[in-house]
Amino acid sequence: SSKYVLSQMHPMWQGPLAVPGGDRQSPIDIVVRKSVFDSQLKPLVTDYDPDTCQQIWNNGYSFLVEYDDTTDKSTLKGGPLRDKFRLCQFHFHWGESNAWGSEHTLDRRLFPAELHLVHWNSDKYSLFEEAVMEDNGLAVIGVFLKVGKRHEGLQKLVDALPAIRHKDSVVEFNRFNPACLLPANTDDYWTYHGSLTTPPLTESVSWIVMKQHIEVSHDQLAVFRSLLFTSAEEEVQKSMVNNFRVQQPLRGRTVRSSFT
Ligand SMILES: NS(=O)(=O)c1ccc(NC(=O)NCCO)cc1
Numbered sequence: 001s002s003k004y005v006l007s008q009m010h011p012m013w014q015g016p017l018a019v020p021g022g023d024r025q026s027p028i029d030i031v032v033r034k035s036v037f038d039s040q041l042k043p044l045v046t047d048y049d050p051d052t053c054q055q056i057w058n059n060g061y062s063f064l065v066e067y068d069d070t071t072d073k074s075t076l077k078g079g080p081l082r083d084k085f086r087l088c089q090f091h092f093h094w095g096e097s098n099a100w101g102s103e104h105t106l107d108r109r110l111f112p113a114e115l116h117l118v119h120w121n122s123d124k125y126s127l128f129e130e131a132v133m134e135d136n137g138l139a140v141i142g143v144f145l146k147v148g149k150r151h152e153g154l155q156k157l158v159d160a161l162p163a164i165r166h167k168d169s170v171v172e173f174n175r176f177n178p179a180c181l182l183p184a185n186t187d188d189y190w191t192y193h194g195s196l197t198t199p200p201l202t203e204s205v206s207w208i209v210m211k212q213h214i215e216v217s218h219d220q221l222a223v224f225r226s227l228l229f230t231s232a233e234e235e236v237q238k239s240m241v242n243n244f245r246v247q248q249p250l251r252g253r254t255v256r257s258s259f260t
Pocket residue numbers: 089116118128140195196197198199200
């Protein structure tokens with residue numbers, strides 16, 4: 001209806017936000033031929049307990065599926081990581097069209113969306129809020145989405161989205177195993193040191209970007225775009241689209257690959 005202003009550029013995304021001394025900002029363009037194979041990189045080991053899934057909510061930037069991270073029940077280790085990391089939430093970034101939407105790019109190639117599984121170092125810290133301030137306090141797995149066949153595992157999440165259309169809406173969400181959103185091959189990835197891609201943009205993230213994408217249907221992605229940036233009370237509603245940050249300078253960082 002006319003009440004909904006389509007794909008208003010959300011103020012937060014206009015241009016790269018300068019971060020004082022920000023020389024390891026994310027996202028970046030991964031120049032595949034410039035990535036360096038590192039034989040020391042191990043396969044990722046994820047061990048997610050679907051019973052730790054708690055709620056799904058619209059935080060005004062994306063929608064988050066939050067996990068109980070008070071114990072080591074849903075964890076990530078291996079890969080480039082020395083410690084054990086606890087899953088706290090996952091979310092996505094997407095465009096208003098299938099032509100763009102991802103945060104990272106591969107040789108400048110944009111994907112329609114990108115999944116982020118957010119973990120914090122539970123060997124060293126006792127809370128996300130502590131870990132987010134520390135070098136390598138966080139580990140985020142990035143998975144590219146392409147439009148194709150319907151993703152059966154995603155559908156349970158898609159069906160919950162109409163209930164959290166507006167900013168700050170929350171619904172209970174249980175028994176979802178995020179492993180179903182990982183690609184078949186999780187041995188091949190790129191990794192680099194970077195930052196959160198939304199405020200506070202802290203430079204505490206070991207990024208692990210999967211080489212293999214997952215496929216979701218056009219209709220499933222359209223439901224992501226039916227979410228709103230705005231709360232129910234606001235006069236003008238803004239479609240939640242283009243919630244990605246622009247690529248940031250590499251500043252001499254090396255992107256390592258786990259595969260040749
Ligand atoms: N897009 S991103 O870099 O993966 C990212 C992850 C977590 C956050 N912040 C966060 O998780 N805050 C506290 C609990 O939600 C912000 C950005």
